[in-house]
Amino acid sequence: MAAMAALQSSFTSLSLSPSSFLGQPFAPLLYPSLAKPTEKPCPIVMRLKRWERKKCKPNSLPVLHKLHVKVGDTVKIISGREKGKTGEISQVFRHNSTVVVKDINLKTKHVKSRGEDEPGQIIKIEAPIHSSNVMLYSKEQNVASRVGHKTLENGKRVRYLIKTGEIIDSTEDWKRVVKDKEKTKVAAAS
Numbered sequence: 001m002a003a004m005a006a007l008q009s010s011f012t013s014l015s016l017s018p019s020s021f022l023g024q025p026f027a028p029l030l031y032p033s034l035a036k037p038t039e040k041p042c043p044i045v046m047r048l049k050r051w052e053r054k055k056c057k058p059n060s061l062p063v064l065h066k067l068h069v070k071v072g073d074t075v076k077i078i079s080g081r082e083k084g085k086t087g088e089i090s091q092v093f094r095h096n097s098t099v100v101v102k103d104i105n106l107k108t109k110h111v112k113s114r115g116e117d118e119p120g121q122i123i124k125i126e127a128p129i130h131s132s133n134v135m136l137y138s139k140e141q142n143v144a145s146r147v148g149h150k151t152l153e154n155g156k157r158v159r160y161l162i163k164t165g166e167i168i169d170s171t172e173d174w175k176r177v178v179k180d181k182e183k184t185k186v187a188a189a190s
Contacts, residue, residue, distance in 0.1 A: 064094040067131050068147045072176070073168065075101060075134040076144040082129075086137050090126070098128035105129050138164050 055063045069075060069089055076086045082104050091100035107127045113120040135144040138161055145163035152158060158169040 062095045065097045067092060067094060067097060067099070069099060069131060069134060069136065074137045074139055075099075076137040077101070077104060077129065077133060078135050078144065079133045080129065081105075089134075091128075092131075093128060097131045099131050099134060100126050100128050101134065102126065136161055136168065138166050140164075140166070 057063055069092070071089055071092055073089050074086060075089060077083055085104055087101040087104045089099050090102050093099070103126070105127045106124045109123050109125050111121050111123055136147050137144045141164050143161075143163055145161040147159050147168070148162045149157060149159055158167050160167045
């Protein structure tokens with residue numbers, strides 16, 4: 001109540017004449033609290049589906065999430081229609097945290113004919129699965145485990161399986177994945 005009375009008394013003490021600042025724009029240097037910085041929404045929205053929009057950072061680049069899995073990892077599906085199956089990750093989409101696992105979550109796609117000589121066909125494609133529905137899998141001990149990070153003696157930071165202690169990141173595995181990708185590109189080109 002006291003604050004309200006003080007505010008009313010301050011307004012009554014103001015005397016405004018027709019030649020005062022009414023109708024004039026405020027100077028931004030005199031009243032810095034009135035000038036509010038406006039946040040512009042992200043001008044670039046990457047074109048996906050109507051219901052699927054990528055969130056953008058202020059510099060208009062899409063927000064990319066960190067995932068616990070990489071291309072070439074062996075994973076076990078822990079929920080959904082394909083629960084209990086294992087496979088290798090072939091693709092990772094970081095903007096919506098999904099992964100594609102080889103020969104898992106197959107969907108039927110109807111492809112139209114591109115020319116008169118080429119007929120239409122029905123093919124099976126691998127659809128993405130959310131990364132929270134997969135868990136890293138150890139082939140040697142046949143167990144799924146969460147992933148941990150540790151630094152080795154040589155200063156290299158690696159991922160390992162918490163249940164078994166098995167190190168996942170190794171240069172041999174990564175080189176094998178890169179060679180397999182190159183082979184599939186060459187086979188597709190020829």
